[in-house]
Every structure is written in structure tokens, then in C-alpha cells.
Amino acid sequence: MPEPLIRPARPDDEDALARLDRETWSPLHEVRPAPPGPDEPFFRPTCGPDAHLVAEHDGRAVGYVRLLRPTALESHAHVLQICGLAVAAEARGKGAGRALVRAAVAEARRRGARRITLRVLAPNTVARTLYASEGFAVEGVLPGEFHVGGRYVDDVLMGRSLL
Structure with a gap:
């Protein structure tokens, strides 16, 4: 698989990203006790398409990264946080995750951030x-x-x- 195209998310990505979220759910990296339900929206008012970058291969979403401010405090506005990253099973180990992380870093710089942070569960050694x-x-x-x-x-x- 060649390196995926990384692009901003669009409102019409909702179903594909929700499906990807359900398919990639694992207690290795997720603190929710179960995968999101089929009717649970992917985009929310505080976390819409503008907070996501999508990895696409052959016109299909194979991953996403979510980039948000960690708090609403003005004194914290210089920091952005990776608040979610998912890659479809068939795209793992083929550069999609790395491309998404690099795109998140570039997007954080573009938005004027001075730092980028994330939280990851200790057993998720691949992500770490x-x-x-x-x-x-x-x-x-x-x-x-x-x-x-x-x-x-x-x-x-x-x-x-x-x-």
C-alpha cells in the first residue's frame, strides 16, 4: 500500500469514521468499556470535522487523527493535543499512522501551537x-x-x- 493521502475531514466522512472507530476499538488503547454503538455520532459539537485529519487510500478512509485544545483556558491555547488516532487493520504497519502523526504535528504548527501533547495507555507499546x-x-x-x-x-x- 503506498503512503495514504492525508486530508482534512469533511462532514460526509461521518459514517466511514464512525465505522472505523467501531472496527478499531480495543481495550489496548481505549478507556471506554465497549466500542461505540452503531447510532453513536462520530462528530460532536465540540469535535467536528475541523478537528480531524483523515488518511485515505483508494478513496477510502483508512485512518484518522483528532487534534483538539486540551482545555478552554486562554493560558493553554498554545498547546494542541492528539485526542484520538485510529488506523484500519489493513493499513497498519504501512505508514498510515506515521503519516497521520506527522500531519497532526504540521497542522498544530499551522494553527500556531508551540506544543503538541497526547495521552496513551501504557500497554499500547506500538503507539508509544x-x-x-x-x-x-x-x-x-x-x-x-x-x-x-x-x-x-x-x-x-x-x-x-x-x-
Whole structure:
């Protein structure tokens, strides 16, 4: 699979991204106890198409990254956070996740952010390795922050400067 096209999300991506969210749900990376339901909207008023970039291959969405402000505080406006990243099974290991992370970093810079952060569950070593290879460093760990899949897991805080 060649490197996917990365583009801004559009309102008509709703169904494809909701399906992708359901198909990629796993307790390895998700704190919700179950995948989103078939009628649960993907886009929300606080998290619409403008908060997402889509990885597309052969006209089909194979991944997305969600980029949001971590808080509404003006003193925190210089930081953007990756608040979700999903890649379809058939696109994993083929550069879609890396392309989405790089696009999120570029988009954060374009929006004037000075830092970009994320949170990842400790057992998700594939994602942690990807983020580290793209310049993100562990900036903190919240031990046993979530109870997922019958066990307590650490929440790993990662970030990087955009300067």
C-alpha cells in the first residue's frame, strides 16, 4: 500500500469514521468499556470535522487523527493535543499512522501551537514506539489511572515542542 493521502475531514466522512472507530476499538488503547454503538455520532459539537485529519487510500478512509485544545483556558491555547488516532487493520504497519502523526504535528504548527501533547495507555507499546520515533517524549505517568479489561493500567503523558 503506498503512503495514504492525508486530508482534512469533511462532514460526509461521518459514517466511514464512525465505522472505523467501531472496527478499531480495543481495550489496548481505549478507556471506554465497549466500542461505540452503531447510532453513536462520530462528530460532536465540540469535535467536528475541523478537528480531524483523515488518511485515505483508494478513496477510502483508512485512518484518522483528532487534534483538539486540551482545555478552554486562554493560558493553554498554545498547546494542541492528539485526542484520538485510529488506523484500519489493513493499513497498519504501512505508514498510515506515521503519516497521520506527522500531519497532526504540521497542522498544530499551522494553527500556531508551540506544543503538541497526547495521552496513551501504557500497554499500547506500538503507539508509544511510533510517538517516540516522531519526537514525543514521556513527560509523565499516571499509575493505575484506568481500569481496563480487568486490570489497572498507567496513562502515559507524552509531548513535544513545535519550536
